[in-house]
Amino acid sequence: MEKFFSFKDPVLGRKLLQKLEQDLEAPLRFMEVCGTHTVALFQSGLRSLLPEGLEHLSGPGCPVCVTSSGEMALCLELAQKDDVIVATFGDMLRVPGPDGLNLKEAKALGARVEVCYAPFDALAVARRHPEARVVFLGVGFETTAPAVAATIQQAEALQLYNFSVLSFHKLVPPALRHLLSTGKTAVDGFLLPGHVSTVIGVRPYAFLADEFQLPAVISGFDPLDMLMGLAMMVRQRREHRAAVENQYARAVKKQGNRKALNVMEEVFTVQDAEWRGLGRIPQSGFGLSDRYAVFDALNIFGLQARHMPEPKGCACGQVLQGLIRPDACPLFQKQCTPAHPVGPCMVSTEGSCAAYFQYQLCPGQS
């Protein structure tokens, strides 16, 4: 029972694991799409409990990690303008741009960069600095996009026209379709992100089962949730079924969150987006709709998204596609560590390289 010490209900944990082991008839390689799942898998010790034959891959679900080099270049370009204050989540500060400079270093060199804990904080920055143009870096998935959309609406209500958003939001289902369509990523099932699914619901993932015949389970983040999600996935496989099942029904409704979907539909427009490592994926991102163009930093500053190379030697692109594990990157633990990250997957707390570094090296966690 000692291995289940971090579980709220160790008895249930042991039962679920036994069930999973009984049902696992053939090797199964699953992808956990969400960075929070990646960290929870390690942090809870669940990874060390998984039976032989159940292999996990981390997917493109860390918001900072999938922000492309070209997008980072635009963030840094804006930060270097005298009249601009860049407002951002703290995770973005240490993501290296194409030439190695990051926002934290740019700040040390005189750029005006403010860390926000929520998008609404950026409005307070705009009110405090009427002399400046405040640009919020809108990164993340369907989880953060509704709050950013609501912030833009609030900026309009307050007539805060010195506020704008550089929208690099990404959408999860098109990225999964892209991964499977390339034929490079070999997975037998998906553990789908609970947070994103609270917003978009269950239906947007239907193609995983209908077109690719893959089992997929929306899961919460408690280790028992994840264990249950995996047991459901393994059972589908044993029964030769492919369906999108919802383990996290206490939070995820079939239709998603209508209010959040409405605000996103009002403020954003779906467009092509550049993903780190995955390239340009059609209809996989959010830009601002014409109605809110006055808050669109791309529009205001005449910027154009562009493709830029990855940091030299960094294999984040392959890691994010599930083609290699982080510890297969030649720079892992050598030139690239959380203290001196080469790529974003080592920067973010949700990055799989950072998770492997932090937890795989601890006894009993590998």
Ligand code: SF4
């Ligand atoms: S270990 Fe560092 S260099 Fe290698 S893929 Fe991860 S972030 Fe990139």
